[in-house]
Amino acid sequence: MRGTVICAALALAPGIVWLYLAAIAAAESAGGTWLTARTPANIAEAAGTARADLVVRFLEAGQDPARVYPLHPDVISSTVLHATALEAAVWSHQRPLIELLDRKGAIPGGGRHALACLAADVGVDDIVGYLSPAAPPDCVRGEAMGQVTARTPR
Amino acid sequence: MTAADPASRTGDTPRVDVAATWTAYAMAVAAAVTLGHFLLGLPIQVSDSFGNMLKLSSSWSELFYSEFTQHAYLRPMMWAHLKAVHDLSGGNYFAWFRGAHVVQVVILVLLFLALVRPRSWRDAAILPFGLAVLFGMHTFTGTVREAFPLNTFMTILICCFAAAVIALAPYRWWNDVLAVLLFAFAALTVETGLLVWVIFVGAAVTGARGVSKLGLAALAAVLVAYFYVRFGPLAIGTPGLMERSSGFGFRVLEQAELVERFGSDPTLFYAYNVVTSALSVLLGEPSAGVFGVTHAVATGTADPVILIQVASSTAVTLLIAVFIGTRWRRWRAGALERDDRLVLLFGFVLAANAAISYPYTKDVIMSPAGTFLAVAAFAAARHAANRIDQLQHPDVAVLAASVALLVGFAWAARVERLHLALREAAVVERRDWAYIESDVERGAVKVPDARARSLMRTLQHDALMRHPAPPPLDLPLARSLATDD
Numbered sequence: 001m002r003g004t005v006i007c008a009a010l011a012l013a014p015g016i017v018w019l020y021l022a023a024i025a026a027a028e029s030a031g032g033t034w035l036t037a038r039t040p041a042n043i044a045e046a047a048g049t050a051r052a053d054l055v056v057r058f059l060e061a062g063q064d065p066a067r068v069y070p071l072h073p074d075v076i077s078s079t080v081l082h083a084t085a086l087e088a089a090v091w092s093h094q095r096p097l098i099e100l101l102d103r104k105g106a107i108p109g110g111g112r113h114a115l116a117c118l119a120a121d122v123g124v125d126d127i128v129g130y131l132s133p134a135a136p137p138d139c140v141r142g143e144a145m146g147q148v149t150a151r152t153p154r
Numbered sequence: 155m156t157a158a159d160p161a162s163r164t165g166d167t168p169r170v171d172v173a174a175t176w177t178a179y180a181m182a183v184a185a186a187v188t189l190g191h192f193l194l195g196l197p198i199q200v201s202d203s204f205g206n207m208l209k210l211s212s213s214w215s216e217l218f219y220s221e222f223t224q225h226a227y228l229r230p231m232m233w234a235h236l237k238a239v240h241d242l243s244g245g246n247y248f249a250w251f252r253g254a255h256v257v258q259v260v261i262l263v264l265l266f267l268a269l270v271r272p273r274s275w276r277d278a279a280i281l282p283f284g285l286a287v288l289f290g291m292h293t294f295t296g297t298v299r300e301a302f303p304l305n306t307f308m309t310i311l312i313c314c315f316a317a318a319v320i321a322l323a324p325y326r327w328w329n330d331v332l333a334v335l336l337f338a339f340a341a342l343t344v345e346t347g348l349l350v351w352v353i354f355v356g357a358a359v360t361g362a363r364g365v366s367k368l369g370l371a372a373l374a375a376v377l378v379a380y381f382y383v384r385f386g387p388l389a390i391g392t393p394g395l396m397e398r399s400s401g402f403g404f405r406v407l408e409q410a411e412l413v414e415r416f417g418s419d420p421t422l423f424y425a426y427n428v429v430t431s432a433l434s435v436l437l438g439e440p441s442a443g444v445f446g447v448t449h450a451v452a453t454g455t456a457d458p459v460i461l462i463q464v465a466s467s468t469a470v471t472l473l474i475a476v477f478i479g480t481r482w483r484r485w486r487a488g489a490l491e492r493d494d495r496l497v498l499l500f501g502f503v504l505a506a507n508a509a510i511s512y513p514y515t516k517d518v519i520m521s522p523a524g525t526f527l528a529v530a531a532f533a534a535a536r537h538a539a540n541r542i543d544q545l546q547h548p549d550v551a552v553l554a555a556s557v558a559l560l561v562g563f564a565w566a567a568r569v570e571r572l573h574l575a576l577r578e579a580a581v582v583e584r585r586d587w588a589y590i591e592s593d594v595e596r597g598a599v600k601v602p603d604a605r606a607r608s609l610m611r612t613l614q615h616d617a618l619m620r621h622p623a624p625p626p627l628d629l630p631l632a633r634s635l636a637t638d639d
Contacts (some may be wrong), residue, residue, distance in 0.1 A: 001543070002542045002551040003276065003539035003540055004276055006555055007280050007535070008279055009400070009558035009559040009562060010535060010558040010561060011562060012559060014282040014562055014565055017286075018181075018285070020190050020629070021192075022184055024627065025188045025191035026193070027623075028191065028624060036629065037626040038625075051587045052585050053618050056618050085549075100589060100592065103591060118575055120195055
């Protein structure tokens, strides 16, 4: 009897974890999202969470990286609840993602300067250097950041 | 529901509870399929897999010629089974390579059960713990986290378990044939496959008679032939210090540093690798030759969670040590039972696996020893539970149950960590595919021709569009257990 109790004690926690994981696998196989964390809902959230794989998926699905999308407060902050994928990528310091979007032709000619100014406001020097390689952009300090935060009601 | 057991003639296990045995098999297969579900969340990788798949599209003859004319490694069977799956896939790479990996996990678990033979409800109750040690070992992670695009270390784990099953089985003439074929296949797949020979010989030393003396002589002949061909006509040799970086002390040394420090006499470095490889399995520290936990504790930066690996591995080693202590007299008298042989086999595999690791340390290279640790842990736990029944002191039983609960919790955390690592890897690997164009531009990934570009597009589409990343997990302790990926 004592030996059986020892066996049960040894197997209790692993048994619970196995059941838990099996339940997740079964739920996912049936199309459910039980016990899984939230996933990005649009291309801006994907960019803000550095999910380049999802950025490519949303692009292929026709989402516009220059369009403003709603953001969950966890993506950037509770003061930035609306942004484009490009802005979200800058805010999240994702230079490789900016390059990827640039390669896909997603940065409009006129938007390059504004994006560089946002990068300067956020303090991401390598993105500033990438978007404005010849010289630092001529920006009014804080203006680009203010335009993004102004979309979120106080 | 009990049945006579053939092994009862040897006195190993008197009765078999059929319902308990089936329950154990059902639990184990469920655990393997669950892990398989998480494995299917991984795409075919850019690193290691894409380059290998380009090589696999060459002809069989080209593949074998290049394999027998290279420096440092002799792995034709690795390429043979990768090529077989590649050709069978008909271009449906994800389903075949990822599916084959899942099948490998299921086979491994079935062989684990064939070794530990759960035959009672008590055995079935221990099984979740045994599977937790099997899958939760840090040495196991690399066998599922990575693929080339199959994981050849996983292939070797299956060969090692199969060798043990054959060696411990009653003698049949075909065991000898299987043993020689299995050893030849394993040795020519990857260097750790040489452990299959150690398992056959080790089992024979413990009195197992699954392979005859003639079979053992044939195995010795194949081993001699392997070394003769490798170091003689093919002049392949062994990996040198410049092959790759390796952990030493509290950090990883790059190739140039290794040559600078040990180039004139690598004896100390090789000895370090052998000793730390064994310690890694027994104590969970160091990992890949780096004493990371020790450093964190010494500098006061240790998160309690990182101690789980060391504490749980040490606890299992102590459990096995207690088993050895209580069985020592019977061992000396030569009265070995199956569980004794399983624990002794772990010892042989650990020593040989550590010795093979002399050129450089990597957790996954020690995966055979890690999986045999799980076998030995199961046997030791079964034995400990039976001995507790005989104790007269209830206080000791309460203490033992409390310790068992804590040890079980620690291993449960390691199982959870493995599944979290796979889920994180599902995103990391797909990120590599999203950025592959810039990697090609930088020259980090070679895409030499149109055929290679076509394969790259196919695999990228598989990873990003056809099989998107599964959602991240929201599990208790997830943040604390998150891996470095």
